[in-house]
Amino acid sequence: MNREVVAHTERYRIIKQPLGLYKANCYVIIYKDVEGEKAVVIDPGLHAKQVMDMVGKAKVTAILLTHGHCDHVCAVEGVYAMTKAPVYMHAGDEELLHAKRRMPSSYKGMFTAPFITISESILDVGGLSFYVYETPGHSRGSVMFQLEGYLFTGDTLFKDSIGTTKNYNGDEQSLTQTLRRLSFWDPSLIILPGHAEITTLGRELLYNEKLKSYINTSDTGRLKLKKRLTK
Secondary structure (H helix, E strand, O other): OOEEEEEEEEEEEEEEEEOOOOEEEEEEEEEEOOOEEEEEEOOOOOHHHHHHHOOOOOEEEEEEOOOHHHHHHHHHHHHHHHHOOEEOHHHHHHHOOOOOOOOHHOOOOOOOOOOOEEOOOEEEEEEEEEEEOOOOOOOOOOEEEEEEEEEEOOEEOOOEEEOOOOOOOHHHHHHHHHHHOOOOOOOOOEEOOOEOOOOHHHHHHOOOOOHHHHHOOOOOHHHHHHHHHHO
């Protein structure tokens, strides 16, 4: 199952579980307000029942999608049917919901639930405030969600790797611009990627060779970054 709590603050806890054939990470943020326990679901890729098991007795207030690829959205329909929680996705990936691609049968069913389009801005959902970054490249409508010191990067940045552009509506030039932009962000940000392990932005800027090949970080720049991280 590999379900784990990857963050626990005074306000919320973040649960991660890889789902489906491609082991896409689904995240559930559990928090409380005056009405009781609530949850925000990020990238419910497959197995709506497992997603709802992660949610437990909390009320789902939103479903956030980092992008529209099948391994990140195939449980949206089921979760929406059980919760009627609003779905948020960038309009740039709407075409992915209709594209015919070769994939395992379990990933054929894309969602038809209505969704609210998002762009780069502050997004307040159910008492939690996220910042939405537009980060095209892996897909035209890829976004990242930042919740305080946590950054949900979808398939744009992973530990020791980056997202591919060799897929429908991916774009190499856009990915280059996105990754170069990332290099100026706070290196202490905790990266919660769409696949595999969590990491930090600083760690990836120092040791992720694929990322470094895009941003051309100089030896001097890496030395300065190391000093910032060890203060």
